[in-house]
Amino acid sequence: MNSFGEYLRNRREQLGLPLRKVAAELDIDTSILSKIERSERVATKEMLPTLAKTLEVQDKEIEIEFIKAFILSDLGDLNFLKSGLEETLNTIKGRK
Amino acid sequence: MNSFGEYLRNRREQLGLPLRKVAAELDIDTSILSKIERSERVATKEMLPTLAKTLEVQDKEIEIEFIKAFILSDLGDLNFLKSGLEETLNTIKGRK
DNA sequence: TATTGTTTGGACTAATTCATCAAAAATACA
DNA sequence: TGTATTTTTGATGAATTAGTCCAAACAATA
Numbered sequence: 001m002n003s004f005g006e007y008l009r010n011r012r013e014q015l016g017l018p019l020r021k022v023a024a025e026l027d028i029d030t031s032i033l034s035k036i037e038r039s040e041r042v043a044t045k046e047m048l049p050t051l052a053k054t055l056e057v058q059d060k061e062i063e064i065e066f067i068k069a070f071i072l073s074d075l076g077d078l079n080f081l082k083s084g085l086e087e088t089l090n091t092i093k094g095r096k
Numbered sequence: 097m098n099s100f101g102e103y104l105r106n107r108r109e110q111l112g113l114p115l116r117k118v119a120a121e122l123d124i125d126t127s128i129l130s131k132i133e134r135s136e137r138v139a140t141k142e143m144l145p146t147l148a149k150t151l152e153v154q155d156k157e158i159e160i161e162f163i164k165a166f167i168l169s170d171l172g173d174l175n176f177l178k179s180g181l182e183e184t185l186n187t188i189k190g191r192k
Numbered sequence: 193t194a195t196t197g198t199t200t201g202g203a204c205t206a207a208t209t210c211a212t213c214a215a216a217a218a219t220a221c222a
Numbered sequence: 223t224g225t226a227t228t229t230t231t232g233a234t235g236a237a238t239t240a241g242t243c244c245a246a247a248c249a250a251t252a
Contacts, residue, residue, distance in 0.1 A: 018228060029212065034229060041210075045174060060176045067171060067180025068187060075163060078141060080156045082188060084163025089181050091164060092172075114198060125242065130199060137240075 004069035007062075009037040011055045025054045100165035103158075105133040107151045121150045 012022055023033040026047055035041040043051070048066060052059045075081055108118055119129040122143055131137040139147070144162060148155045171177055 020228075030228085031213085031230075032211070034231095038230085045171070060179060063174055063176045064180045064183050067174065067177065068184045070171065071167065071181075071184050072187070075141070075166065076188075078159055078163065080159045081163065082185065083156060084160045085167075085181050085185050085188075087160050088164045088167050089178065089185075091168070092178060092181075116198075126198085127200070127243085128241070130201095134200090 002069075003039045003073075004043060004065055005037040005039045007065050007069075008043070008051065008055070011057060012037075015055065017054070022051075022054050025050050098165075099135050099169075100139060100162055101133040101135045103161050103165075104139070104147065104151070107153060108133075111152065113150070118147075118150050121146050 012019075019030040019033050019037075023030040026033065032041055036043050043066065045066065048062055049059065051057075052062045055062070071081075071085075075084070078084065108115075115126040115129050115133075119126040122129065128137055132139050139162065141162065144158055145155065147153075148158045151158070167177075167181075171180070174180065
């Protein structure tokens with residue numbers, strides 16, 4: 001299971017950035033970012049725009065990774081997750 | 097936007113059950129269930145099997161309602177939620 | 193209206209989660 | 223090896239969230 005933290009770490013190391021730099025952009029302590037990357041803490045959705053810019057990935061890509069990790073970690077063990085996601089999709093297609 | 101709490105209250109009132117009964121099955125205080133029904137507290141997924149039995153609905157139905165409410169309340173304002181849900185579906189189809 | 197049962201609100205406590213900070217550990221490299 | 227930089231760890235306290243309990247508010251009905 002690929003965590004969002006691993007995703008962030010991979011991308012950061014690809015760019016050769018230290019935690020310090022990315023944490024500064026997010027305005028959080030490096031230790032917190034370290035913990036996020038190792039899944040001891042969770043990233044918030046408010047961090048996504050800054051992470052996208054700093055890690056030079058598309059907003060869409062990072063948001064998808066975030067959503068996947070969020071849902072699977074909280075709901076991954078439910079029996080009817082698939083149906084639930086399908087129904088949720090129907091609901092959001094209906095509105096908007 | 098229909099909340100999970102409203103869903104529970106509707107179903108409970110259809111059956112004419114008092115909070116007291118359902119709360120007893122869940123082994124929580126009536127005031128907590130009251131707050132869950134009015135969205136001042138959140139239900140946990142551990143409550144779902146008991147709620148299904150007590151409210152006489154299918155596990156699948158109540159789980160879908162729970163998942164919808166959970167995702168929309170936490171992620172409903174993200175720009176690429178639709179893509180995220182589709183990707184999550186792909187992921188869970190792949191495994192299992 | 194009086195009584196009984198149901199629901200809600202709020203004060204208090206407990207448990208969980210989170211941020212800050214400094215020092216230790218690990219890594220890079222002259 | 224020695225030094226500088228990066229990363230991790232853990233202690234502490236703040237903040238958020240959850241649970242208990244009881245009294246007030248509300249509803250139904252004799």
